[in-house]
Amino acid sequence: MAKGITTVTQIEKALRQVKQTGEQEALPLSGYKGLELRIRPSGDSVSATFRHRYKHPYTAKRPYMTLGEYPYMTLEQARAAHTANMSLLSQSIDPMTHREQQRIAQAAAMNNGFVDVANQWLADKTSNKNNMPALKTVKEWHRLIGFAVNEWGKTPVKDITPPMVLELCRKLQSDKIETGKRVRSMCERIFAFAVGKGLIKNNPAFEVKGLMLTSQTTHQHAITTPVPFAQLLKDIDALKDSNERTALQLIALLFTRGGDTVAAKWCDIDFEAAQWTLTPQKGQSRSDMVDELIIPLPAQAIAILKCQYEKTGMYEHVFHTHRTRKTKHTNIEKLSVTLSTMKDGYYKGKHVPHGFRASALTMIQEQLSYAHHLPDIQLGHTVKDNNGAAYNRAKFITERTEMLQKWADYQDELRTGTSLIRANFKQSKEQKLG
Known part of the structure; x- marks a missing residue:
């Protein structure tokens, strides 16, 4: 031996x-x-x-x-x-020291698996009790994250590549195009969180953003010229149902999404500051939308809300109703039906609640001569400057306050006909907005 x-x-x-x-x-x-x-x-x-x-x-x-x-x-x-x-x-x-370092790094990597980082992101987003996202939003996050967790599980985030993200999203898009797009957007937010924690250097979900399949564009019907828009405002004012009338009046003034408007809560409205702070429902799953929006309230909106407060101020929601047991507030479908049946169906195929966003974006630029970024910020979009940096929304609160007041005043002038002299007599068109 x-x-x-x-x-x-x-x-x-x-x-x-x-x-x-x-x-x-x-x-x-x-x-x-x-x-x-x-x-x-x-x-x-x-x-x-x-x-x-x-x-x-x-x-x-x-x-x-x-x-x-x-x-x-x-x-x-x-x-x-x-x-x-x-x-x-x-x-x-x-x-031996090298082997121990590798063991520690491997153990750390196991705690930096996709599912772990996703849970850390969720915990971070739901840790502030004063700014909690809606339960519906959190459930949607869990649903979208579930697709990615089923695919990658404990795979370290540093090992997940753009082709892996693309493969998952394309597989989901083969069943439903929008699901794949939303999962990619959700993954982008989680990987951005991982970048911020120093776990990875690049965001693999961002790198495949332009490779997603796109669905056929569906345009939202919208009246975007002064004369027919003036008549639309008058017809809304003549509605008998106070909840539906008030909701549509506010959407016209503030061009918020219908879903966000009907779900508005009194606790989010500050009459003294003349502001409404909300978490846009779509902003929680789309990277091109903000996750919080401060809406300046013009005098006309304050007056409408104070009148509404006398009717529903004792309830949680601004548009409280006993008709819907599940949500306890007016639903957006009701507003859509109201518009489509108003004036014997005249507005069917011409204008929908979401169309007020196109109306405002177009006329604020064409009739009130505002630069595009102000109404775009008000829409809740993530607007970037020439250098690709996102505008600071808080920085433009004064400008947006002035813009919304002028937009509200302009609507009053349209109702009385005093502003139609400067009207742009184009045919109404359809415009797609987020």
């Missing part, structure tokens, strides 16, 4: 001998300095372990490093491990 071993046959022979003698052996492996197979009796059997004794690059001590147990570690694997250790030592790196 004095000679070093070079074959598996020699190892098996040594194992049988130790089993017979009951004496421990440490057999060197020929050609691999410091590498040996330690064989020890263990009851009726024997155990064999490869280990490497080397000179520490700094302390000059000669520790033993256990490599693995034979036969689970083969002779070739033991030789390869020895070669790797010698390579580290040539760089003055201690192999």
